[in-house]
Amino acid sequence: MLYKKPQIQYYPYIVQRDDYKCVRCLGCVEQCSYDATFYDEELDVIWNKHEACVGCKRCEAMCPTDAIKIVPNPSRPYEHGSWKWDLVMDAYLQANTGSIIITGIGNDKPYRVYFDHLLIDACQVTNPSIDPLREPMELRTFLGRKGQRIELDETVDGNLALKTRLAPQLQLETPIMFSAMSYGSINLNFQESMARAAVQLGTYWNTGEGGLHKRLYPYAGSGIVQVASGRFGVSRDYLKAAAAVEIKIGQGAKPGIGGHLPGEKVNADIAETRMIPRGSDAISPAPHHDIYSIEDLRQLIYAIKEATRYEKPVFVKIAAVHNIAAIASGVARAGADVIVLDGFRGGTGAAPKVVRDHVGIPVEVAIAVVDKRLRDEGMRNEVSIVATGGIRSSADVIKAIALGADAIYIATAAMLAIGCTLCQTCNTGRCAWGITTNDPRLARRQNPEIATEQLANLVKGWSHEMKEMLGAMGINSIESLKGNRLRLRTIGLSEKESEILGVLPAGM
Amino acid sequence: MQKVVIVEDFCIACYNCEVACVATHSRSEEPIKAYKRENLRGRSNALVEVNGPIAFSAMCRHCKHPWCLDTCISGAIQRLDNGIVYLDEERCVGCWGCVLGCPYGVAHPNLKGEEKHAFKCDLCIDRLEAGLKPACVEACPNKALIYDETMEETEGAYNR
Incomplete structure (x- = not known):
């Protein structure tokens, strides 16, 4: 049939090919995992099916003669102030399918990014700034319960010894960790790269809810293992191997929504790691079916603490939603050592588009209100705060820490480091960059040797920048910046927004 | 060991080795001219073989x-x-x-x-003399082709 329905004919991207520059090496044909490029032997021409292109730019990146450019289709649906072209396309699509639109990556709607409305302080004249290249600058961070006070004892030889038994702590050489991405949603090459980079950097990586593959046990000492509502891969060895255990209550990209890894993606390896039958759907229910109250959460936290002999901090990850301060206070009282706040710009391997784009609140606000609430209640020292979901640069890290976070998790930024182009088709399992796929043909596109180096480089670069910013503020340790909102000013925000963030407006 | 090691695990079939080979063995040393003016298409010494998920660049051992x-x-x-x-x-x-x-x-x-x-394949003999690596190795974006003269020659496949 020559007629094409609107959502196909008004395709969003055009593959522009400079036919003179094209040497017909056929690299692009092989690289495209969406069947948008094919070779016509009879005419000796490479054709593109524009309607199949998702705009991942893989062919553009791999073309040896720079013959390809992926450009937005100028003829995609007309839009006005209210009806944006993607909303029009979604309406067309749903009129044909009658189903939920699933998508990947994070919220792409132009909500206000509070990080971009915060300015960082610097020293002038009255207090000296510090040059981090000449003087020591500390980014080392400890995560875990700090307690109210410590008691010291005098030993026989007159030295002082610690009498109080400290709660377990994680030692991070830089307050940047790799966030939870499960084996299944991403492939093992990428997960191994994160693990290797974390070991190299002296920080931590997170297994996500998909279990810990046997190949990654050597890196588990720098790993945080997740216990989510599906309980995939949770075993004695799993809890024993890790540095910390994270209970996942919610995810910023899809608060209140569970997960679903379709059965066709559950191959033998994933099945073994997740401890489920091969080919069966891996469904993470929306709630934990044994957690319906703070008391229930406390039971699970202490069950895990008992199982790990109180040697490992227990994280609780919650999505940033309305009334987050009260929720976080409850989580802290339930006995969590670390609270992870996941903002609504956080990423996902697959989520209903409507939930991804409209549910939750920004992480900046969540950090500010949770930090304030815990301070007011005199229990900020009882729990560390890790912020995630929308951290895009070292400046965001500094701002998050100044607002009250102890450390941050990165995931989307980590994917960008290894080639992700934010095409938002993670859910299809056909990622041409070999990140969110387990297709053996595509997964090999991530060589752990290269990816490890790229990930480590990103974190090293950010860490250097953070040291520069700390030096400019005259601070020689990240500890002194934690919750130090006086080093921030807001710009272009209302009085109420500044008040919620607990930051003075610029000029004050 | 004077040869290019082919790492089958990480060949992504991008064909960049072929283009680099053709270009480096052309008069112009420029891919578009080599293919279009010097008519060197199909003259690559490296040949990417693809079969399902498996791919590798075959070249003289x-x-x-x-x-x-x-x-x-x-x-x-x-x-x-x-x-x-x-x-x-x-x-x-x-x-x-x-x-x-x-x-x-x-x-x-x-x-x-x-x-x-x-x-x-002549192992880019001119490039080696100039202290460079073979063109295909330099062009490989995923370290699926490795050239390291210090590497020992083994009978078996290359192991990571």
Whole structure:
């Protein structure tokens, strides 16, 4: 049939090919995992099916003669102030399918990014700034319960010894960790790269809810293992191997929504790691079916603490939603050592588009209100705060820490480091960059040797920048910046927004 | 060891090695001119083989005992002192003996050009002399082709 329905004919991207520059090496044909490029032997021409292109730019990146450019289709649906072209396309699509639109990556709607409305302080004249290249600058961070006070004892030889038994702590050489991405949603090459980079950097990586593959046990000492509502891969060895255990209550990209890894993606390896039958759907229910109250959460936290002999901090990850301060206070009282706040710009391997784009609140606000609430209640020292979901640069890290976070998790930024182009088709399992796929043909596109180096480089670069910013503020340790909102000013925000963030407006 | 190690696990079939090979063995050393003006399409010494998820770039293994050399009737193929198995295209008479003899299928007949000679990988002998790596190795974006002279030669496949 020559007629094409609107959502196909008004395709969003055009593959522009400079036919003179094209040497017909056929690299692009092989690289495209969406069947948008094919070779016509009879005419000796490479054709593109524009309607199949998702705009991942893989062919553009791999073309040896720079013959390809992926450009937005100028003829995609007309839009006005209210009806944006993607909303029009979604309406067309749903009129044909009658189903939920699933998508990947994070919220792409132009909500206000509070990080971009915060300015960082610097020293002038009255207090000296510090040059981090000449003087020591500390980014080392400890995560875990700090307690109210410590008691010291005098030993026989007159030295002082610690009498109080400290709660377990994680030692991070830089307050940047790799966030939870499960084996299944991403492939093992990428997960191994994160693990290797974390070991190299002296920080931590997170297994996500998909279990810990046997190949990654050597890196588990720098790993945080997740216990989510599906309980995939949770075993004695799993809890024993890790540095910390994270209970996942919610995810910023899809608060209140569970997960679903379709059965066709559950191959033998994933099945073994997740401890489920091969080919069966891996469904993470929306709630934990044994957690319906703070008391229930406390039971699970202490069950895990008992199982790990109180040697490992227990994280609780919650999505940033309305009334987050009260929720976080409850989580802290339930006995969590670390609270992870996941903002609504956080990423996902697959989520209903409507939930991804409209549910939750920004992480900046969540950090500010949770930090304030815990301070007011005199229990900020009882729990560390890790912020995630929308951290895009070292400046965001500094701002998050100044607002009250102890450390941050990165995931989307980590994917960008290894080639992700934010095409938002993670859910299809056909990622041409070999990140969110387990297709053996595509997964090999991530060589752990290269990816490890790229990930480590990103974190090293950010860490250097953070040291520069700390030096400019005259601070020689990240500890002194934690919750130090006086080093921030807001710009272009209302009085109420500044008040919620607990930051003075610029000029004050 | 003077050869390019092919890491099958990480070949992504991007064909950049082929283009780099053609370009570096052209007069212009520029891919578009090499393909379009010098008509060197199909003259790559590296050949990307793809079958389902498996891919690798096949090229001369520079064998210790080259079968192509055994079959050569004109003395065009020689094994140089540094171990490189070199085919002198000027001296080649186009008997295709090497094409038949090579167990890896990496000696190719030049069927398109006017001169009927065979061609095969010369390990970018000019680049090596200039202290560079072979062009295909430099072009490989995923470290699926590795050149390291200090690497020991093994009988088995390359292990990470």
